[in-house]
Amino acid sequence: MTSNIVLSEVEYNVVGKRHIRPDGVDKVTGRAQYGADVQLTGLLQGRVLRSPHAHARVISIDTSAAEAHPGVFAVVTAADLPFASLTRDDLGGDYQRLKFASNHVMASDKVLFKGHPVAAVAAESQHVAEEAINLIKVDYEVIPPSMTVRQAMEPDASLLHDDLFTSELGQLSDKPSNVASHMAFEAGDIDEGIKQADVVLEREFETASVHQGYIEPHNSTAFWNTDGQLNIWTSTQGPFVVRTNVADILRHPVSRVKVTPMEIGGGFGGKITAYLEPIAALLSKKSARPVKLLMSRTEVFEASGPAPGTWMKVKLGATSEGKITAADIFLAFEAGAYPGSPVMQGAACALACYDVPNARINGYDVVVNKPKTAAYRAPGSPQAAFAVESVIDEICEQLGVDPVEFRLRNASREGVRRVEGPVFRRIGLVECLEAARNHDHYKMPLNGPNQGRGIAAGFWFNRGFQSAVNISVNPDGTVNLIEGSVDIGGSRASIAQQAAETLGIAYEDVKPTVVDTDSIGYTMVTGGSRTTFATGWAAIEAAEDVKMQMVERAAKIWDTPVEDVEYADGALSHKSDPELRMTFRELARQLLGTGGGITGASNVDPTGEGNGFGVHLVDVEVDPDTGKVTILRYTAVQDAGKAIHPSYVEGQMQGGVVQGIGWALNEEYFFNDQGQMMNSSFLDYRMPTALDLPMIDTVIVEVANPGHPYGVRGVGEVPIVPPLPAIGCAISHAIGNRINRLPANPGAVLEAMG
Amino acid sequence: MPGLVHVSTTINGNPTDFLCEPRQSLLEVLRDVLGMTGTKEGCNDGNCGACTVMFDGRIVTSCLVLGVEAQGKEISTIEGVASPEGLHPVQQAFLENAALQCGICTPGFIVAAKALLDREPDADEGRIRHWLAGNLCRCTGYDKIVRAVLDAEDKMKA
Incomplete structure (x- = not known):
């Protein structure tokens, strides 16, 4: 059997063929111009001074020595941001939103995570800028940090924001809290559903903060001309979003901001937020020169993107025939320093693969003293899938039902209503499950001790x-x-x-x-x-x-x-x-x-959703002495609707799988008790290398999306969803104990083995 | 400011002179002094391989070499891999096998893969994975990169 299969229903002349990409030659010869490659006449280099503390009050900032340093052209702090001179009366109901956005770019009264920007310098070279930021004196009053949702949700938790009130199902609480919001989805009658069940399982799960891990660090070059025209060159997934954010934070007309997207070295959701652009713009305005800012790898880890760490509880009921009768789910997601975790998306994805008549999902968005979380490929869905799919796996074990068969009996299909409301049009989950069952990977038995096989499904909206x-x-x-x-x-x-x-x-x-x-x-x-x-x-x-x-x-x-x-x-x-x-x-x-x-x-502005589903199979072997997990074989099945370019669809599937493998087995933000990240380099934040992996086999299923002229569904998000549960379940089967916490690194696996 | 040092070296076969600060890395010199931005920075601490170049016939991460160390050495970069006749087989294989997505790690992978095939034209999958373990790619999951290197072996023999 070949390792990359395409199950095509419709053939076209150009669509569906494996053409050479138009930008390919520039990218294999080093000619392609990425954000860091921008060169402009009179270009200055900047550096950002960042908080060494996870949580502290900023008492004072003295920039005089930096300003006097030879070769320095501009120094900025939060006092240079428009928000500093705006009042509640100026902003009305928009006050808190702009305060959070502005303070995220540069802290004013408080620093909320290690790496939070407090000042920046533009100088004739990076080295001079580095010297200058070390001359800035900041007085901090350190406050105990709240590092996890469990800590932050305690009644006496250290509060990040004294003006953040819980939006409790739409009503604001009367006391400030680290819980930014509580949302809920409900369908059917949960108590009745539990009563109908022959087997009911309730389990608790945790996952760690992980980073998107794009190889290109964030960068931004800005030139604020004397006529007010602001030009920005940057590596971003969304030049128009950057334009909007920069115009908003700098209170500058959107029509006077031009964003030129350079080639981008990976994003995965993490290159949407404008981190450096407003700072580069302010430095340029002050120096009247173009200014380039580059993050170091440590800055990327400490001040951009992680996907949220989570705490989740799942209670599932099923009949002895293998029909799910009820699901009761609790999700608490870290937002990072400011509200906005993807808990809503996690809640909407959690049960999307199944027709669940009675369901209740409660989601909590909780601020903690970590960098503000950013989107990471199917944001929220992998964590929720880890919890739900793991419980389904355990129910299958208890009932003695084949896990693919169980999923087929409960699978979402056309006409099924999701817990948050929408009704599925034609979707391809059943076809994916059947393709997985027909694959020789599924038919081939495991062939050694300490081995286990995992299977899991995953969903993303594709809007x-x-x-x-x-x-x-x-x-x-x-x-x-x-x-x-x-x-x-x-x-x-x-x-x-x-x-x-x-x-x-x-x-x-x-x-x-x-x-x-x-x-x-x-x-x-x-x-x-x-x-x-x-x-x-x-x-x-x-x-x-x-x-x-x-x-x-x-x-x-x-x-x-x-x-x-x-x-x-x-x-x-x-x-x-x-x-x-x-x-x-x-x-x-x-x-x-x-x-x-x-x-x-x-x-x-196409409405409707592409609705993508994937089903993954993985075989692992656990070293009983060290707890190290080896991926023996991996097969990813996915409904692409129509694979316009099958090679790049396979590439999305393989790349998503490997990010998921890293998330499941190794990757984790590791903090000391002061909330400082201790592994902010690629040496210590261990992403998968070529040596850690087998080939990743793919099956592209094509069930045309009725809402697109060529049937396209979108493919990039889904493949990172199933790996977390599939690998967790495979390890569980190999060792005979459940893995309910990720990453399942060697220490964690040894502990689970008991 | 520290004084500038005069360095005479050879880059991609061309005798090259430059001035740099003693604290500047070879990566900085290539990118900021010489304008050769094909060599990429991913971590600046030797762990990602995006800045891989050849240094007197050995693979190095140019962020961990000082510019002044280039004195009298032979350096080759991604800009020297293609010839006026066209792409190198490794480059062609990366294109045909869709072995790049965002492309930021690609120059480092191509320099490293070419170095492997120059000395081991029959390297198998395991050897390729071992050799390329110093180059991180976050987009592809490495599958198509490994296949491209195997394909390049066939192309180089043809």
Whole structure:
């Protein structure tokens, strides 16, 4: 059996083929320009001074020595941010939101995590800037930190914000709290569902904070011109989001901010927040020079992105026939220093794979003294899946039901209503489960002691949001495709393929370019598995616009009504006169002499969801002496709807799996008792290397999404969801005891073995 | 400010002179002094391999080498892997096998993979995984990278 299988239902000419990506040559030769590669006349380098404490009051900041240091051009603190001179009266109901956003960029009264920015310097070189930040004197009054949700939820917990009140199912509490919000989903009658069950299991789970781990550190270059035009070059998943955030925090007109997205070295959800951009802009304004800021790897760990650590409880009931009757779930997610964990998404994903008649999910968003959490691939879903799928696995063991069979009996399918409301359209979970059961991995028995097999399913919404594409026809019959979606993993190719397919021209005849925020309509982030779906949709609509204009032009040239002209397979023809026929290329050549060039444009905001599902199989072997887990074999099955570029779909699946393996086995923020991260380097924060892994086998299932012209569902998020439970369950089977806490590093596995 | 040091070296076969501060790493010199930004910074402490270059025939992470140490040495970087005739087979194999997603680790992987195949043209999967363990990739899960290196072996023999 081959290791990469595509179960295709529909064949196209360009879509579904494995083309060379347009930006490929630049990326294998070192020519591609990433954010850190920006060079500008008079460019200064900046450094950020960060808090050494996890929780402290800022008593005073003295920047005079840094300002006097030779080679220093500007020093900024939170006092330079507009928020410092705004009052509650100025901002009204927006006060707290802007306060949190501004203080996150640079702390004013309090530092809330180790690594929280307190000041920044622009100087003639990084080394001089580094010298200068060490000359800044900050007086802190250290406060005990609250580091975990359990700690932070205690009644006498150390409070991060004295003005944060719990939003309790929509009502504000009367006492400040670290619990920012409590939300709930309910369906059916939970008590009745538990009564109907023959087996009821309740288990508790914990997962650690983990980082997205992109190899390129955050960077930002800004130039604030004397006329008020602010230009920013940065590596971001969302140039328009950066534009909005920068304009908001700096109280600057959005039209005076231009963000140029450079090539980006990984994001996974972690490169959406504007961390450095407002600071670089302030330094530039003060120095009247362009300023570049780069984070070190330690800064990346300590001050950007982690996915939340969690505390979860799951109670599931099922009949002896293997039907789930009830699910009662408690999720408490770390938000980091400011509210906004993905607990809502975790709650909505927790039971999405199953038709559960009676369910209750309570979710808590809890602030702790860690960096503010950021999105990480299917935010919230992997943790929730770890808890729910692990309990399902244990129920299967108790009932003696095959885990794939159990999931098939309960699987979500068309018409099933999710606990938070939406009803599924045509989805492919059943097909994924069947493909897993038919795979030779599933049929092949384990072949040694201390081995275990795990299986788990996972879900992500795959929503659309806004995208824009312009397509201009060149005189040689090729087209230029202008898009606002940053290309992180081959999306130039997948967007160009959809345009080429729609126009009926060759893939090589579409030249895609990603442009700045002045040059294309609003486009949401490259994230949430939305790009190939929504920007692909925009490309299809822009291509349809081109086709319509080409038909009009042919009609004009042939002096015939538009209705007589047909566009098919990249050619225009007269419906009744076979003599009148032009290829796309032939007409393209005539455009300039017959009324000017043609540009098709589209702005889309597709509603509905792609709804992606995956099912993973993993075999592990546990070393009984050391507790070390080896991944022996891994197979990921996923419904892609339609794989526009199968190689990059496989790449998303394999990459997501390996991030999940790291999350399950090794990765973890390790803090000392003062809340300081002790493993903020790639040496100590151990991500998987090539040596730790086998090949990752894939099966792409194609159950077309009825809500997309080519059936695309989006693929990037789902593959990080099943690995946590699949690996946890595989280890549990290998050692005969349950793994309910991640990471399952050697020490934890030894402990679980007892 | 510390004084600048004059360094004479060879980069990608070309005799090259530059001035640098004694505290500047070779990575900084390549990127900031010479404008050769193909070599990437991922961690600046020798753990990710994005800044991999060849230094007198040995693989090094250029963030852990000082610029002044380049005196009299032969350095080759990602910019020297392709020739006027076209891409190196390793580069071509990375393209055809979709062995890159974001591409930030790619220059380091290509320099390291080429070094392996130059000395061990028949390296098997296990050997490739061992050799490339010093280069971190967060996007691909390494599967397609390993396959690309195996494919490059075939291309180099053809």
